[in-house]
Amino acid sequence: MPTAPEALVVEAAGARAWLRPDAFDTECFGIPMAKVEAAAGARSGAVGLFAACARVAGEQGWVHLAARVPSEQTDLVRALEEAGFYWVDATVIFGRRLVDTTGPGEVPIGLALAEDLPVLQALGRGAFRQSRYFVDPYLDPAGKDRLTDQWVANALNGRADRVFVAEPKKPVGFAACRLDRRGRLATIDLIAVSSDSRGRGIGRSLVEAVCRHYEPIAERLEVGTQLANTQAVRLYEAAGCRLLRSYVTLHWVAPELRAGR
Template identity: 30%
Template sequence: MKDYEKKIRFQEMDWDTDYFGVKSARVILNGNLTVKEWENLKIQFKEYDFISIQNQHSSPRNAQFIGRETSAFLADINIQFIKVLNGLDSYPGEVEIDNSLKYEDQVQIEKIGDFKFSKFIEDPNLNKRGGNRVYTEWLINAFKDSNKFFSLSRDENSNVNGYLLHSFKDDICVIELIAVSSDSSRLGIGTRLIKSLETSAFCKGIKKVKVGTQVRNIRAINFYHKSGYKQIECNQVYHLWNI
């Protein structure tokens, strides 16, 4: 049973169920499935309206099961990066880090960011159920969570023109969202935000920073490579609908 649970992690998604109005679950496949394991999994699928299937490391065997025996479609390929922090860089003084933001800052942050590669938008079944507002809801929940931190960049008028949302899990700092205002792109703001985060994390004793993005987001991939991050995973995400 323990080996099965390591290979297959099945989780009900309460937030998604409430938000999208469909009974939702996520399954994470951590290894090549046997025929019997796959047959048992298909039985579980029938209990839900929507299942997000994450095929870790894009296993060809699991992809064959999914593509041949379900109506699931490939909604995303998630690239995971990690960087080991070996020392301190010079801290960019114009960036601030806070976990208790003023209302004006929250309003400005919500207006920044174009998450055009989002699976919540590109899946029409999610998009018509409010998928285009998922990242706004993500931010609103983060504003209320003292364990979520924002690195903020401001323009000459003290308005927020870039942010980086991050949190800490065990001994790793996780970048959740990063966005720069379209009016301030290509000014090095993203680099300053990430350097401030790394400096802050290192001062807290955190030696690793992790971040993910979509395979089609070439600009983000190039940015993380340029910033010294190494790719460690490439995971397929399939969406299966039973409605």
């Protein structure tokens, strides 16, 4: 596999963007992958800018690019599509203030142990099927599972501040949370419930446990999901969260990756 270049600045049509290598995705999928970040004010001449990003990516050996833009910037979405990117995901971010959290529910909640890792990875593989990776037809299915497994392993190995599990003796769900102490913000980074345990209030119990734990040390909770994941959207709304912002993600693939589908 070619060595991925360092971050590059791309300037075209009077606008600027950065191509930043994505080491995590590259390792999971075994192909050079990067992210596109457009500078503020790049909306004028955006089609030429994003086309230049795709051209430079090809020249430098990247075969897969991802770009995420605020959903209200529809002109950037159209520009990306005109430059050869394709729509894969709409992400919605919900949040609530951590006050007046409800008491413990009927579902027992505890903290994950190191030996829970294989079970939590299996839960993740069964739950994260609507993310931008899983809906992208040009990405290797085995790589998608490797990415999920590594996400969960990283959470349990320190990326998360806490990993909560439902029914600790035999976990049927989990929520991995990060904490920004300076910003007093708790974020649910990953959440999953086994398919045969859905509809039992497991997800709601996990969210409530997260809120109870972080209420003394954080002011706000945020969590993101895919717009298409209506079950998760209903869960967060029922837990007192409201919509804060949303994003659209588009991908680009090099011709050789598209041809090898």
